[in-house]
Amino acid sequence: MFELPEIMPEVARAVAHLSPQQRAVVFLTYWDDLDTSAVASLLGVSEGTVRKQLARARSQLRKVLG
Amino acid sequence: MSQEIDDRIRSVVRAIAEASPEPPPVPAGQLTSTATNRNVRRKGALVSAGLAFVGVLAVVGVMLFLRGQGTEVISTTTPPAEATIALIPVLHQVYEYRQSAELSTTCGEGQAVESEGFDTLTIEVWADLENRRFRQQVTYPDGSTHDVIALGHPSLPSSSYARGESKLKRATCAGGTGGNDPGFLLFNPTENLGVLLFNSPFEEPGAMGYAELGTLIAGVDTDSQGRPATLYRETIEGTTGNGSGAEHAIKQATEWYVDQKSGDLLEVAFNQTIEGIAAVGQTTTLVTEEEVRVENSLFDTTGYTLVWEESDYSEGAGVEAEPVEPSTALGPEWIWPETPDPVGPIEVATRFAAEVLGWTQATAVADPEAAADGPQVVTINDESLGRSLMFFVFPIGSEGWASNQIGNEGVGLGVGAEASVKAIITPVEGAISAEILVGTADNTLAWRVDLAPKTTDITLPGVAYDDIRTVLVVFSDGAGQVVSAAGGHFYP
Numbered sequence: 001m002f003e004l005p006e007i008m009p010e011v012a013r014a015v016a017h018l019s020p021q022q023r024a025v026v027f028l029t030y031w032d033d034l035d036t037s038a039v040a041s042l043l044g045v046s047e048g049t050v051r052k053q054l055a056r057a058r059s060q061l062r063k064v065l066g
Numbered sequence: 067m068s069q070e071i072d073d074r075i076r077s078v079v080r081a082i083a084e085a086s087p088e089p090p091p092v093p094a095g096q097l098t099s100t101a102t103n104r105n106v107r108r109k110g111a112l113v114s115a116g117l118a119f120v121g122v123l124a125v126v127g128v129m130l131f132l133r134g135q136g137t138e139v140i141s142t143t144t145p146p147a148e149a150t151i152a153l154i155p156v157l158h159q160v161y162e163y164r165q166s167a168e169l170s171t172t173c174g175e176g177q178a179v180e181s182e183g184f185d186t187l188t189i190e191v192w193a194d195l196e197n198r199r200f201r202q203q204v205t206y207p208d209g210s211t212h213d214v215i216a217l218g219h220p221s222l223p224s225s226s227y228a229r230g231e232s233k234l235k236r237a238t239c240a241g242g243t244g245g246n247d248p249g250f251l252l253f254n255p256t257e258n259l260g261v262l263l264f265n266s267p268f269e270e271p272g273a274m275g276y277a278e279l280g281t282l283i284a285g286v287d288t289d290s291q292g293r294p295a296t297l298y299r300e301t302i303e304g305t306t307g308n309g310s311g312a313e314h315a316i317k318q319a320t321e322w323y324v325d326q327k328s329g330d331l332l333e334v335a336f337n338q339t340i341e342g343i344a345a346v347g348q349t350t351t352l353v354t355e356e357e358v359r360v361e362n363s364l365f366d367t368t369g370y371t372l373v374w375e376e377s378d379y380s381e382g383a384g385v386e387a388e389p390v391e392p393s394t395a396l397g398p399e400w401i402w403p404e405t406p407d408p409v410g411p412i413e414v415a416t417r418f419a420a421e422v423l424g425w426t427q428a429t430a431v432a433d434p435e436a437a438a439d440g441p442q443v444v445t446i447n448d449e450s451l452g453r454s455l456m457f458f459v460f461p462i463g464s465e466g467w468a469s470n471q472i473g474n475e476g477v478g479l480g481v482g483a484e485a486s487v488k489a490i491i492t493p494v495e496g497a498i499s500a501e502i503l504v505g506t507a508d509n510t511l512a513w514r515v516d517l518a519p520k521t522t523d524i525t526l527p528g529v530a531y532d533d534i535r536t537v538l539v540v541f542s543d544g545a546g547q548v549v550s551a552a553g554g555h556f557y558p
Contacts, residue, residue, distance in 0.1 A: 030079040
């Protein structure tokens with residue numbers, strides 16, 4: 001059973017500040033649990049792009065998640 | 067630390083997404099593996115909630131997904147007419163929409179391409195708030211129209227219907243931009259799904275607007291129509307990559323013009339510049355808003371095409387499997403065999419056919435265009451049974467050969483209630499039972515399940531989602547004969 005945290009405003013804001021493609025990559029990766037190749041295929045980009053976008057998104061979210 | 071941050075992001079994403087309204091589900095098979103056999107983990111019906119949230123936060127994103135995945139079905143049903151109501155009160159809004167796009171001649175990796183169509187259009191919306199029916203009509207400069215009727219929710223409808231075609235000019239880059247697509251290239255407000263409705267009275271958790279994202283800009287008193295307005299702006303700057311190492315500066319601004327008294331949205335503008343790729347912009351202005359009375363037939367979908375409808379997954383879609391002793395062992399880094407076969411791709415495929423499928427008369431044929439010493443698709447055929455199966459084989463160093471993709475259809479993984487793990491399958495004709503094998507880091511687990519014709523989700527008790535590395539589902543018919551198999555490798 002997952003313990004769902006309350007959505008902190010700063011977290012929601014950080015997610016919202018991701019670029020559209022970063023948000024898409026984050027949600028497809030962490031919500032849909034798609035792997036890199038599946039995300040790349042769905043978004044029509046290369047796997048390298050997915051990895052970059054995910055890395056940047058993680059970096060930004062790490063700042064507010066601590 | 068990396069795993070910890072991943073877990074925290076995953077929890078946050080789930081919390082945000084699960085706070086979103088019930089979205090239209092993704093039709094079965096949209097995100098499951100295909101014959102090309104990508105490994106896909108998904109959360110069954112909950113996948114749609116993720117997509118919906120992406121849509122709530124970034125319409126651009128959801129349009130991308132849904133446009134690419136939607137299946138058009140000719141409508142055969144029409145909501146029953148309510149003959150006793152002659153006129154009904156609706157909220158009527160009129161919007162003006164305009165866009166511009168300047169794509170560079172190189173346009174990233176391709177060349178700029180503009181479709182036929184228009185850069186300006188008028189959008190009318192009629193919202194029957196009580197009965198949750200919404201109609202959007204786009205009128206183009208040539209007088210043609212494009213209608214959408216959405217039921218249930220303006221942006222997350224339970225079903226939607228369309229008539230006419232979008233004539234919005236689209237700009238794109240031939241050959242793609244390698245991940246640098248400007249948002250403008252993706253978002254089409256005239257798409258079949260969703261209805262444009264500023265100041266929607268319906269709850270849209272997670273949807274953030276000027277109050278959450280914008281910064282008040284002093285010195286602006288009116289919108290483009292000269293109406294008293296307050297401006298909020300959100301500016302984002304950064305870089306975007308194209309997968310080949312090149313990066314481009316990106317700057318985008320969203321501007322909200324808000325009624326100074328009510329706080330309602332009057333106008334939204336989005337501008338984005340990607341250096342060397344494009345400068346694009348789009349503005350949507352709410353011109354008028356009033357309550358009017360219309361005939362009920364305004365929402366009649368006769369003559370429309372059904373473009374979205376919630377599916378019924380209740381009939382045997384989900385079942386729970388019983389643990390059994392595994393009939394074969396899987397590897398953690400590849401599906402089968404547990405230890406790479408030292409002989410060759412044909413041999414390992416033939417062994418799989420005989421030992422796992424029981425297709426003792428099967429032959430294996432390699433892709434003639436594949437390099438003999440490289441990864442290759444081997445087709446297993448058993449003419450005596452009239453069966454065939456795709457078997458992707460790859461070399462594992464000098465150890466031998468193994469497969470990490472099996473089947474003409476793929477298999478996915480999902481997480482259901484209370485973190486229960488689900489194998490997501492594509493129903494196989496003639497199959498009434500299945501053995502599900504899971505390879506973890508150090509052993510193989512197995513379950514057996516009876517299948518209904520529409521079974522797509524198989525709950526696998528006793529295994530943790532994050533422990534799964536490989537999955538193999540073996541489908542059998544009433545005589546116990548294997549009719550097919552599907553397997554994939556899932557990265558930790």
